[in-house]
Amino acid sequence: MPVFEVDDIADPRLVDFAHRTDVALKNGSGTEHGVYIAESALVLERALRAGHRPRSVLALGGTVDEAVALVGPDVPVYSGPGELLAELTGYILHRGLIASMHRPALPSPQSLLAGARRIVILENVVDPTNVGAIFRSVAAIGADAVLVTQRCSDPFYRRAIRVSMGTVLQVPWTRTGDWASTRELLTANGFHVAALALTDDAVSLRAFADDAPEKVALVLGTEGEGLTPEAIAAADTVVQIPMAHGIDSLNVAATAAVAMYALAGP
Numbered sequence: 121m122p123v124f125e126v127d128d129i130a131d132p133r134l135v136d137f138a139h140r141t142d143v144a145l146k147n148g149s150g151t152e153h154g155v156y157i158a159e160s161a162l163v164l165e166r167a168l169r170a171g172h173r174p175r176s177v178l179a180l181g182g183t184v185d186e187a188v189a190l191v192g193p194d195v196p197v198y199s200g201p202g203e204l205l206a207e208l209t210g211y212i213l214h215r216g217l218i219a220s221m222h223r224p225a226l227p228s229p230q231s232l233l234a235g236a237r238r239i240v241i242l243e244n245v246v247d248p249t250n251v252g253a254i255f256r257s258v259a260a261i262g263a264d265a266v267l268v269t270q271r272c273s274d275p276f277y278r279r280a281i282r283v284s285m286g287t288v289l290q291v292p293w294t295r296t297g298d299w300a301s302t303r304e305l306l307t308a309n310g311f312h313v314a315a316l317a318l319t320d321d322a323v324s325l326r327a328f329a330d331d332a333p334e335k336v337a338l339v340l341g342t343e344g345e346g347l348t349p350e351a352i353a354a355a356d357t358v359v360q361i362p363m364a365h366g367i368d369s370l371n372v373a374a375t376a377a378v379a380m381y382a383l384a385g386p
Contacts, residue, residue, distance in 0.1 A: 123184055126200030129208040134198060136220035137178050139210045142248075142277040146223065151175075153223040156276040160215035161186050163286035167221050170289045175220040178205060183216035191219070223276060226294040229267060229302070233309040236264035237335050238383060241296070243351050244271040244342040245372055251275055252283030253373035254340070259287040261380040266293040267302070267337075303354040306337050315339040315355035316375055317347045322360040329382040338379050340372050 129138065136145065136155055146154040155175060158164045161183065168174070168190060177197045179187040187197050206212045233239070240263050245251055251273045255266065266275075272295075273280065275288040296302045306313055312333035339355060341347030346369075352358060361370065361378055370378065 123188065123197045123199055126178075126198050126204060126208070129204065133176070133196070134178070134208060136175060137198075137209050137218065139208075142274065145220075146274065146276070151222060153225055155220050156223055156281065157278045158219045158221050158286070158289075159213075159217075159278065159282050160286075161190060161217060163281060163289070164190055164217065164219045164221075166286035167219070167289045170224075172224055172289065173222040175222060177217055177219045178209070178213070179217035180205065180213055187217050187219075227292065229294055229296050229305055230309075232265035232267070232292050232294055233305065233311070236309075238263050238380070239265045239267060239311070239337045240376060240380070241267045241269075241302070241337055241339045242272045243269045243339060243347055245340065246271070246273050247343055248273045248277040248280035249283050250343060250371070250373045251277075252280035252288065254376040255280070255284040255288045255291055255293075257373065257377035258380050259284075259291045261377065261384050263291060263380060266291055267296040268293060270295060270297070299350040299354045309335070311335045311337045312357065313337045313339060313355045314357050314359050314379075315341075315347055315352050316360065316379060317341065317352055317355075317358050318360055318369065319352065319358045322358040325359050325361045325379060325382050328357060328359050332383050336383055338376070338383070340376055340379075343372055 145156060148154050158167045174191045174195045177187045177191055179197055179199050180202055181199055184199050240258050275293055281288055314336055339351055
């Protein structure tokens with residue numbers, strides 16, 4: 121398929137890139153599960169390796185050949201002046217290209233737990249920047265899967281994907297239900313649930329990591345308020361990170377990295 125030069129930002133073929141919100145992309149018509157935006161050749165390559173299907177690519181002149189090489193001859197690639205593409209999208213294409221990708225169907229929680237030893241559960245983390253940073257950290261340190269609650273920000277949002285450097289496309293993840301069903305599923309699969317929270321009976325992360333169970337589900341809560349009472353009640357152990365200088369908590373993304381590293385073993 122040839123490369124198409126963009127000369128009219130009202131071209132209906134460019135609708136996926138035209139100032140569309142993440143919610144609008146997720147609910148996009150003509151797709152089975154909606155679409156998401158992958159920014160940069162690196163993220164596009166990771167998406168393709170994960171088996172995700174591209175719909176089209178928008179590329180600056182210097183990245184057109186790279187885009188074509190990645191997606192092949194059957195996916196349309198659109199190109200044009202940087203100023204025009206910025207007017208179309210609402211932002212500058214600093215990374216040279218963006219791709220519209222078909223969202224894959226989410227797997228079942230049960231399928232992600234089979235064979236897993238370390239998983240992370242995000243309860244109501246609403247900032248996509250934090251979601252992306254968490255994915256990047258836990259992917260690097262060795263999380264086998266991530267579960268997110270219904271009110272958690274979508275890991276396929278553009279900012280989450282960008283901050284994660286595409287690792288949300290590499291670490292298996294899915295949405296989970298209420299705490300009663302989630303706890304039942306975790307117990308059935310042999311997981312010890314460790315909630316990161318400040319409670320009177322919380323144990324030190326160091327002490328917990330010294331004798332960690334074989335399978336651990338780390339639960340992290342929303343910015344500011346932390347975990348809900350339901351999440352804490354569902355935990356086998358409440359864990360806290362020892363801190364100095366009177367500081368009582370870390371950013372949720374930093375907490376995820378520290379906790380995962382402590383449980384990674386030698």
